[in-house]
Amino acid sequence: MTAENESRNGRDGYDGRTGADALLAAITGEPLPDDARADAAFMAEHRSAAADVALLREQLGLIGQALTEPPAEAKAPEPVPLRRPSRVRRRAFTLAFGTLAVAAVASVVAGLGWLVSQGGDGLASGGSADEASSKQAGADFGSPRYLACARLVVEGDVTAVVPVPGTAQERITLRVTRFYQPDKSDDEEVTFAMEEGVVHQGEHVLVGVPQHAAAPDLWAVGEKDIAVERAWITASLSEARKLTCE
Numbered sequence: 001m002t003a004e005n006e007s008r009n010g011r012d013g014y015d016g017r018t019g020a021d022a023l024l025a026a027i028t029g030e031p032l033p034d035d036a037r038a039d040a041a042f043m044a045e046h047r048s049a050a051a052d053v054a055l056l057r058e059q060l061g062l063i064g065q066a067l068t069e070p071p072a073e074a075k076a077p078e079p080v081p082l083r084r085p086s087r088v089r090r091r092a093f094t095l096a097f098g099t100l101a102v103a104a105v106a107s108v109v110a111g112l113g114w115l116v117s118q119g120g121d122g123l124a125s126g127g128s129a130d131e132a133s134s135k136q137a138g139a140d141f142g143s144p145r146y147l148a149c150a151r152l153v154v155e156g157d158v159t160a161v162v163p164v165p166g167t168a169q170e171r172i173t174l175r176v177t178r179f180y181q182p183d184k185s186d187d188e189e190v191t192f193a194m195e196e197g198v199v200h201q202g203e204h205v206l207v208g209v210p211q212h213a214a215a216p217d218l219w220a221v222g223e224k225d226i227a228v229e230r231a232w233i234t235a236s237l238s239e240a241r242k243l244t245c246e
Helices: 003-008 018-028 040-068 100-104 144-149 223-240
Strands: 106-109 114-117 150-163 169-181 189-195 204-210 218-221
Touching: 018 040, 144 150, 144 223, 150 189, 150 223, 169 204, 169 223, 204 223, 218 223
Parallel strands: none
Antiparallel strands: 106 114, 150 169, 150 204, 169 189, 204 218
């Protein structure tokens, strides 16, 4: 055995296994013996091992920090509107394109910006958007704006449903139990046209009819759905009376 090997074999664990000793020394951080410092190959291994250990410690620190940090608070949800959506239904209008008479009698519905064509009997038979009523288009049923611009908003019981010959509509007779717009009337019954099968005799309904229209554009059927709209309408009436519909 040479003197060099002997010097590496009995000094502080420096036994000639350069890579293993360099890594162990880097991990423990113990001072290196003089003969190790004099070995260029050993010192190169030690510097490389020290860099690896430093990087490993940094990564372990980041992992530990991530594991010990409290979970981030969930982002607060956007505030929901106070008005809970109900099952208010909008009228699905259809156009009879092949009928010249229908096109000739089209009239503007201010309520939601639809064109409602009316026959000689005053029944609505079609519709499309109109720029003149854009301010009212999309107004929520029961909102102050809708009430201010509605011709009729009433609640009552369906007493008659009569098919209109030659059309897909029915003439509905409603015995009014409560007027909202206008707030009162001498008439106990109102009559209007609706699509077939929308409401049935004996049902309790809430309807809204825009200005210049002969048929409801929005309605609710049954106490469960009506109760939501009734509360919304009642809360909006005072504000609606301050508004004008232009």
